[in-house]
Amino acid sequence: MSTLQIEGLRVAVGGHEILRGVDLELASGEVHALMGPNGSGKSTLAHALMGRSDYEIRGGHLRLDGEELLGLPTWQRAERGLFLAMQYPVEVPGVRAIDLLGVALRGRAASADAHGNGLDARLAAEAERLHVDAQFLARGVNVEFSGGEKKRAETLQLAVLEPKFAVLDEIDSGLDVDALRDVSRRIEAMTDENRLGVLAITHYARLLTELRPDRVHVLLGGRIVQSGGPELADTLERVGYEGLAAELGVEDLAVEAEAESDPFADPTLESNPFT
Numbered sequence: 001m002s003t004l005q006i007e008g009l010r011v012a013v014g015g016h017e018i019l020r021g022v023d024l025e026l027a028s029g030e031v032h033a034l035m036g037p038n039g040s041g042k043s044t045l046a047h048a049l050m051g052r053s054d055y056e057i058r059g060g061h062l063r064l065d066g067e068e069l070l071g072l073p074t075w076q077r078a079e080r081g082l083f084l085a086m087q088y089p090v091e092v093p094g095v096r097a098i099d100l101l102g103v104a105l106r107g108r109a110a111s112a113d114a115h116g117n118g119l120d121a122r123l124a125a126e127a128e129r130l131h132v133d134a135q136f137l138a139r140g141v142n143v144e145f146s147g148g149e150k151k152r153a154e155t156l157q158l159a160v161l162e163p164k165f166a167v168l169d170e171i172d173s174g175l176d177v178d179a180l181r182d183v184s185r186r187i188e189a190m191t192d193e194n195r196l197g198v199l200a201i202t203h204y205a206r207l208l209t210e211l212r213p214d215r216v217h218v219l220l221g222g223r224i225v226q227s228g229g230p231e232l233a234d235t236l237e238r239v240g241y242e243g244l245a246a247e248l249g250v251e252d253l254a255v256e257a258e259a260e261s262d263p264f265a266d267p268t269l270e271s272n273p274f275t
Ligand SMILES: Nc1ncnc2c1ncn2[C@@H]1O[C@H](COP(=O)(O)OP(=O)(O)OP(=O)(O)O)[C@@H](O)[C@H]1O
Pocket: 013, 014, 015, 016, 018, 036, 037, 038, 039, 040, 041, 042, 043, 044, 045, 087
């Protein structure tokens, strides 16, 4: 059993603090959904976990089985078993998916023996399972793939690489209904067969009907403001984030965020001495 612990994570992008203390813990085989309005920092969290170099980590921890990952380059995080399916997968002209996966697997010593030789067969089997045309694997990674094809291809990479934990940033966006079913069922199967732990970022409860979450978290104002069971996703669909904020008694999280990030505010003062 493995655990991924995010503790008090604070991240700034372009000098602006987007994540202001995120706590989340994930164990092998679990599915956690992360929801939140546009611009709330979900993708920022995904990129920060994977070690994007232009993101400034201002505090907190990211531990995989107790080992601190903050400070490690992306490839070492991947080597230890972390995977990110990006919201907007990058096109890599001239690098074939099959070569990329071969190199990635060889980079992981433990997996190399198991899969080093049978990579072609494994890829073919996964391609069939995910209904990905095998000819895509011989093209540059994601080059001229449609939006949905990119998401299927990311899922195929995930299935072949067998990480311990996968962060899936809107893996459901752009997928047609059949593709959504194929992709979510494949991931659900990995949580059983490989005990994959999943952090699924999504806007839609629909994904979560196939990929059943153990926990649902809501990111607002740079923090997780509520966590609950799968029913929380349905509640959100019904009341929206404004409704949730009202329910929580938070009048305006954006205003609160601004006030707290006031560069002239003195954090050592409990109250304003002038009032
Ligand atoms: N380089 C940057 N400089 C300043 N602000 C940035 C930069 N990159 C991202 N941001 C801001 O960070 C905030 C969080 O963006 P992020 O992409 O994490 O949101 P999100 O929750 O994934 O939204 P969505 O649901 O639309 O995908 C946004 O307000 C965005 O404009």
